[in-house]
Amino acid sequence: MARIGLFGGTFNPIHVGHLTIAEEARLSAGLDRVIFIPSGDSYFKDPRQIASREDRLQMTRLACGDAYEVSDIETRREGPSYTAVTCRAFREMYPEDALFLILGADSLMEIDRWRDPGAIFDAVTVLAFTRGGEDAAASSPRDMRSDIW
Numbered sequence: 042m043a044r045i046g047l048f049g050g051t052f053n054p055i056h057v058g059h060l061t062i063a064e065e066a067r068l069s070a071g072l073d074r075v076i077f078i079p080s081g082d083s084y085f086k087d088p089r090q091i092a093s094r095e096d097r098l099q100m101t102r103l104a105c106g107d108a109y110e111v112s113d114i115e116t117r118r119e120g121p122s123y124t125a126v127t128c129r130a131f132r133e134m135y136p137e138d139a140l141f142l143i144l145g146a147d148s149l150m151e152i153d154r155w156r157d158p159g160a161i162f163d164a165v166t167v168l169a170f171t172r173g174g175e176d177a178a179a180s181s182p183r184d185m186r187s188d189i190w
Contacts, residue, residue, distance in 0.1 A: 044071055047131055047165065048143040049078040049115070049124060053091040055104040062170050063109055066143045070168055074110060075143070076131075077101050080122040081115040084156075125157035128164035140165040145172065 046066050052059065055077075063075045079097045082088060091097070094116040102111045114130060115122040124142070131140055142165040144152075149169040152158045161167070 043073045043135070043138045044141065045131075045135060045138050046070065046072040046075040046141045046143050046168070047078060047128070048075055048109075049080060049122075049127060051083050051086060051091055052077070052079045052097050052101050053086075054097070055079075055101045060104065060108075062143060062145070065170060066141070066168050070141055072141065076110045076112050077105055078112045078115055078127060081118050082121045084121040084123075123156045125155070125160040125164075128161050132164040142167045144169050146170060147172075 046063070048059070048063050048066070050059065059077075063077070066072060067075050079094065079101045081094050083091070092100070098111070098113055098116045105111050115127055118126075128140070128142060142161065144167055146169040149167060152161070152167075155161070
């Protein structure tokens with residue numbers, strides 16, 4: 042059984058902070074693989090203010106190089122990208138593996154605004170990472186399967 046981290050985001054642009062979080066997740070959770078998943082159309086962001094899905098996918102591939110995998114599952118899909126749909130798709134692709142969704146703690150605190158958050162927690166374990174000075178543990182949803190670093 043592999044331990045696979047799924048790291049989705051707009052990546053507009055991808056930067057060293059994203060790569061640092063991916064590496065921290067890999068090391069602290071003992072992940073065998075980390076897969077970056079650039080979003081297609083974000084339903085939280087104005088599409089006029091982000092690069093095209095193709096450009097963001099290519100930027101992510103260039104930034105990840107051979108260190109991490111990159112999936113085009115969301116950039117191939119028409120319409121808005123929903124993490125719940127993507128998590129279910131990865132659960133179907135990797136039914137025997139342990140899947141972990143890598144998030145910033147700020148995203149975890151807003152997950153109730155996402156489409157079908159229950160499906161996310163049914164499909165994966167969430168790994169939430171704080172930025173310096175954040176105290177996500179104090180406001181963490183205790184009824185959800187998540188770990189905060």
